Amino acid sequence: xxxxxxxxxVRLPSRLGFEKVAMSTASAVAKLMGFREDRIExxxxxxxxxxINAIEHGNRLNEKLSVGVVLSAGEDQLEVxxxxxxxxxxxxxxxxxxxxxxxxxxxxxxxxxxxxxxLVDEAEWVVGAxxxxxxxxLVIRLDKETD
Amino acid sequence: xxxxxxxxxxQVTTPAGHPVTVxxxxxxxxxxxxxxxxxxxxxxxxATAKLILLDFTKVDxxxxxxxxxxxxxxxxxxxxxxxxxxxxxxxxxxxxxxMVGITKYAQLFASEGEALGxx
Numbered sequence: 084x085x086x087x088x089x090x091x092x093v094r095l096p097s098r099l100g101f102e103k104v105a106m107s108t109a110s111a112v113a114k115l116m117g118f119r120e121d122r123i124e125x126x127x128x129x130x131x132x133x134x135i136n137a138i139e140h141g142n143r144l145n146e147k148l149s150v151g152v153v154l155s156a157g158e159d160q161l162e163v164x165x166x167x168x169x170x171x172x173x174x175x176x177x178x179x180x181x182x183x184x185x186x187x188x189x190x191x192x193x194x195x196x197x198x199x200x201x202l203v204d205e206a207e208w209v210v211g212a213x214x215x216x217x218x219x220x221l222v223i224r225l226d227k228e229t230d
Numbered sequence: 231x232x233x234x235x236x237x238x239x240x241q242v243t244t245p246a247g248h249p250v251t252v253x254x255x256x257x258x259x260x261x262x263x264x265x266x267x268x269x270x271x272x273x274x275x276x277a278t279a280k281l282i283l284l285d286f287t288k289v290d291x292x293x294x295x296x297x298x299x300x301x302x303x304x305x306x307x308x309x310x311x312x313x314x315x316x317x318x319x320x321x322x323x324x325x326x327x328x329m330v331g332i333t334k335y336a337q338l339f340a341s342e343g344e345a346l347g348x349x
Contacts, residue, residue, distance in 0.1 A: 124322035181331025191298040
């Protein structure tokens with residue numbers, strides 16, 4: 084792929100399941116950039132979880148709203164922004180505590196943000212101005228020594 | 231859009247002679263998979279299904295909602311005195327299950343044969 088920065092955009096309906104369209108697109112771009120298969124799998128899960136959060140929590144499953152996914156391929160990294168019409172997430176990702184979950188002290192759900200942060204090189208949640216267009220920004224880097 | 235999750239139950243016996251109930255999943259494991267995952271588990275006879283093996287060989291996509299269903303299954307199994315094991319996860323989902331701590335409550339194996347040999 085050309086070293087010139089390249090951008091790909093996808094708009095998803097706010098319906099669960101359509102995160103797989105973003106996963107496939109991110110996977111295709113990452114393959115073109117030369118990412119290893121295991122890093123592509125990491126990216127796919129992170130993108131899927133970001134889209135699910137945008138669909139469920141950001142747009143509250145309102146199918147009149149769409150989720151924007153912008154992939155920006157640089158020379159040595161891929162940035163993905165997942166944009167919704169919600170107010171944004173202020174909470175910090177926390178590592179799930181399986182013992183607390185098994186004992187009913189923590190919700191079995193709520194692992195999306197943790198997975199996103201754990202699987203990519205950078206993750207930040209940005210609250211949009213005017214309480215709209217909030218986004219999560221993910222970055223996954225090509226490792227020149229091993230990729 | 232999400233592919234329907236199918237599940238099937240098989241009864242097998244380990245080389246050591248222990249009866250094992252295998253729950254075989256196919257398709258995506260996501261928020262829509264409650265009946266296929268928890269429903270299929272809850273239909274098992276608790277008095278006789280003491281060793282349960284989850285087969286993920288034909289599962290391509292698991293998201294955090296699907297992982298939460300697996301954790302709910304583990305909670306119910308633990309409360310019923312059942313042991314749960316799993317096999318057939320891809321390398322990526324083996325990593326994800328390990329990251330969220332599931333492996334502390336459900337040992338993972340690469341294949342059904344390896345699992346049955348160890349039980």
